[in-house]
Amino acid sequence: MGAYRADEDYDYLFKVVLIGDSGVGKSNLLSRFTKNEFSLESKSTIGVEFATRSIRVDDKVLKAQIWDTAGQERYRAITSAYYRGAVGALLVYDVTRHVTFENVERWLKELRDHTDANIVVMLVGNKADLRHLRAVSTEETTNFAEREKTFFMETSALESLNVESAFTEVLTQIYHVVSKKALEIGDDPAALPKGQTINVGSRDDASAVKKDGCCSA
């Protein structure tokens, strides 16, 4: 899992959005995952930024098209357009600023208003390296995540902790969802389809399955 592949060569294309309050570290999570870079002095995101990376799950290549959105309230009216077609979301908060966790609920609502019901959501508590400043306990978020039926992981973009796992988990879960959907075989996540052409559903213009997926590495 996790190997890089050439850009054009993929079986599935998934659109994933990064959302959450301003300054929680969304852009650094993205640059850590797509370029293995981190900057303590990164600029604030205005509007939207965009990056891609492919990973391998089983014998399939999943290409993630990741949209990093601006966190500030002002931009929400405009960023809502960026949700279109998203099949996965990383909802990020800052474990050292409790207010960013409190706002998760609003973000979740917005996400559910704008995307397909099957969207895979992962709650991401970033900046876990700042242990002495922690303001949100792991337990608190675990309870919340269970209640809201989202995935949850704590990360540190700075220390490269769990970043890879968070993205990979989301992409893998999306893969499972679309696979299930195609076969219509209920809830068994272990049953994976082979060589199917799958419509991800929703009014989807970004996430898609490449027909006749070319293959395995």
Added chain:
Amino acid sequence: MLKGKLKLPAPDKVRRVFPDQLGSLVAGFDEKGHGIEGSEFKLESGKELKPIQPGELGFHIGSDDDDDKETKIWQRFCHSVGNNSHLTSWFCKVEAKPKLLSNMLSQREINLEKLQRIASTGIPDGGGLREKAWKPSSTVIFISNIYLGISGVLCAVALAFQFSLIILLNLRQLSLGKASLWSQYFHYTEIVEQIDRDLQRTHPDLPFFPGESSISCKKREAMKNIILLFAKLNPEIRYVQGMNEGNVEADRVSCFVRILGDSADHFCQQLDNSSSGILATLSRLSDLLKVNDEQLWRHFELRTKVKPQFYAFRWITLLLTQEFKFEYILRIWDTLLSNPFGDMLLRICCAMLLCVKSKLLSGDFVTNLKLLQHYPDDINIEYLLQVAKDIRPDTSYYCLSL
């Protein structure tokens, strides 16, 4: 809503304020009317110069400058070429621009059109020329603008506001309730914190804000106050991330207010769907592209589906400050500020598309978006601005603003 407040004066008003006759740039030449007829200078071309009559020359001669040979050479040169703008612009490009500008800017009255024409070709670094040249552009806006009144008390308000904030900060722990005054105060501290976070992230690469030295702290502090004040004066806009980017160079309140005044509607959420809001501006960019290069426009619309809000949102709201290296930004802003009533920002955006047209045409959604979100920094900026100037206007819009 905001347009009313921040409205630009009509061009004819401006002309009245700044006389544009070439020969009468300055009042007061007569007072110091001694001096240069008898001097002996030669231009390299060897052309003999006509003597200069008092009042005829467009430049003020200060008595302190009488021994400044370069100034006199330049004055004679200007006189000899007269209205030959071709020659003037050639000379400006070569070496005389700093002198020309500093001469113009030392006048009591400034020919704004001429200043803008020269500034639009770029203002040389050094000597504080840029600040001076931008200021008249800003000043014009002040003339028939609500900020005329505000600017005078701006400093006092800033001080008072800062002071009250300090007091409030000290009292912070006392507050628990939701009394209106306190919630108002917390509303502002929220803004202050957001501004703080963003100022830390404003052009970290620039020597203007070097680390934690006391000077850069002061600069940040000053910028913070200006932004805060703007947020306070314009409650519909408040503070929006990105304002700090725009404020870097416009480190004078006047410049900042003038620049933000023009693009203020883009920061205002309520105006998103109005004709002066960001969405309308983005669609104007799309229309401008259609008029100037339908092939590229079709490529975006039909093939790659790359919408202007995916790339040009940041271009427009931040006046291109995140797209280029700093010296290019200054150069672009010379052009932007020298064209305060036009559509130069959209022209430049459109030119940015045209300048990478072949790459765009051969790319798909992903490569197009990556290219436009990380615009190549090896672009020839002068060429880009020339393309921008040559853009055909979209005549379906009666009036284009920034």
